[in-house]
Amino acid sequence: MRRFSWFNATSLTFGFAFLYLPMLILIIYSFNESRLVTVWAGFSTQWYGELFQNEAFLDAAWVTIKVAFWSSTLATILGTMAAYIMVRAGRFRGRGLFSGMIYAPLVMPEVITGLSLLLFFIAIDVNRGILTIVLAHTTFAMCYVSVVVTSRLVTFDKSLEEAALDLGCTPFDAFRSVTLPIIMPAVVSGWLLAFTLSLDDLVIATFTSGPSSTTLPIKIFSAVRLGVTPEINALSTIMILIVTVGVITASLISRGATIKAKADERKAEQG
C-alpha cells in the first residue's frame, strides 16, 4: 500500500465533496421535519409517507420504470447486435461510417437528439406517449450498451465460436449457446447502464413525451418551479438509491466474474 500523503487526502476530500456534498445535503433534508427546505427541525420520515400518497408522483414513477425497462431491453438487444457486427464482421463497406454512426449519439447534444426525434415523430404522425419515449431512449442508450459489449467482445477468443460451429452449431446457435453466455456479464451491465440512463433523462423525454406520459424527471422539474418541497427531496433520495444500486451491481457483476475466475485458476494450479 502506498503512503497516504496530505496532498492525496486533501485532493480526495475536495473531489468527493465537490461531487457528492450537494446530494448529501439533499438526502439529509429529505428527513427534515420542517416544511421549509432550508430549516432543520428534527428527524422525520413523514415526507416519504406523503410521497407514497401522491398519485401524480406515483404515476410518473410507474411511467419512468416502464420506459426504462423497455428502452434498456431494446437498447441491449440492438446494442449487442451492433457490437457483434463491429467486432466480428471484419472489414465491410461502410464499416467506418457504421461505427461512427453508432457512437455519434454519445457526443450529440441531447437537445439536438430530442428535437430531431420530436420532428421525426411529428413527420410520421405518431402520437407522443410512452412508445415515443421508449424509442427515443433506445436510440441514445444503445450506443452505451454497444460500447460496453464491444470492449468485452474484443477480448473474446474467436476460436470458441469456431469450435461451436465445428461441433455442429449453426451460426445463431453458436452465438446463443456459447458467445452470449460468456459475454452475459457485459450485456447485463450494459442493460443496467441503459436503465439508469433512461431513469434520469430529462431533456430527451421532455421533447418526446405526450400529455399522458410524464416521466419522473419531468414531474420533478416542473414541481420544483413551484418551489422545492421536502417531498421532492425524498423522491430524489429514492432515485439516487436506485441508480447507485444499479451502477454498483453492474460493476460488481463484471468484477465478480473476474475474481471468481482467478480464484478458480489458483485452485486448479494447486491441483
Add this chain to the structure above:
Amino acid sequence: MAQPNPNVIFAPWDDPAQKPLIQFKNVTKRFGDFTAIDNLTLDIYAQEFFALLGPSGCGKTTLMRMLGGFETPTEGQIFLDGVDIVPVPPNERPVNMMFQSYALFPHLTVWENIAFGLKRSDMPKDQIGDRVEKMLKLTQLGKFAKRKPHQISGGQRQRVALARSLAKAPKLLLLDEPLGALDKKLRNETQFELMDIQESTGTTFVIVTHDQEEAMTVASRVAVMVDGQLAQVATPDQIYEAPRTTYVADFIGDVNLIAGKSSPVDGGMDVHWDDNQPAIHVTTDSPLSARTACHFAIRPEKVSISAEKPDAVNVMKGKIIDIAYLGNISTYHVEIAAGVIFKAQATNNRRLSRRTYTWEDEVYLSWTDTAGVVLTE
C-alpha cells in the same frame, strides 16, 4: 506408426488401388495480395496420422482451416470421401478440430463440453451419456467431469479438447499445434497418448505443427511446407534420409551441406567441391551427368570422427573448432577447408577425460559411400 495390423506395413499412399480420404486439387488461397496456398495438390488416406510441418507463415494452418471449413479456397477443390466439401459449412462437415487454444467453453463443465457436439448431432439422448463416459475414460478425465475448464490443469484441458473433438467420431480430426502449450516432458508423454488414441479409434488425424520432432514422432507421413507449397510429402524416415531438396534437408534436423559439381564414376558419382580436396564419392544407381551443380548432404551422426586416419571411402582432415557437449552425445564442429565447417556427432561412450581429441586438435572425418545424398534443388 498407425498400423492397424503390425504384420502389414501401413502404406496406402504406395497402393494405387487405395482411394484417398482427402484430396486437395489445385487449391489456391489468397488473402488480398498474399498467396497463402499456391496451387497445391495433396492426397491424404484414411487412418493416416498426417503431419503438416513448416515454419510460421508457410500456409499449414490455412490448409487445415480449409479442411475445417473456416477458410474457403480461392481456386481449386477439396474432396472428402469423394464429395467436394468447399461449399459445405463447418457445422455440416464430418470433420472436427482441436484448436490450438483448446477453445473449451468456459461456462460449461468438462462433461458438458464433451457432450456439446453430441447434443447437436442426431444421437439419441439416452446414448449421449454413455458416449461422454467413454470419452472421459479414453482420456482419463473421469474425476474431472464436473469441473469447469479453468479448474483443471493445462494437460487436462488439452485432453478435454481432444475428447470433445473425438466425441462425434469424425471421419477426420484436425489438430492445430495440439501440444504447443504443454511443457516438454508432458508433450512427449502426450505424443504417445495421441498415437495410441489415433490407433484405437482408427480416425484419420491431420496435425499442424512447427515442431519437427513432434511431426517425426507421431506421423505416418509428413508434408513439409514452404511458401504455400509442398516441399516434400513422405514418411518421416524418407524425409530424414532422403530429403528431396536442400530446404527439406536443412529444415528437418541437422545437416552438413556442401556445394559442388558432379562427375559420374563407376558405380556412382564423385562430387568435386574444392580443387585441393579429394572428391566425395557417392554410390548411386542414378548418377548426375557430368558437371551438374549439386549439393552433397550428410547428417552429422553419419560422420565419424577419429584421431587416427581411418580406412574409409571418404576421409577428410580438419581441425576441431567447437564442441557442443550434450551429455550423451557431442557435436564436433570441424573445419575441413578454409571457412567450411562440417559437423560430426559422436556418442560419448567414453568419459570426457578419456577422450583423445579436443579443441584445436587435428582429426579425421569419414563416412561411407552411402551415408549422404546428392541434391540438385
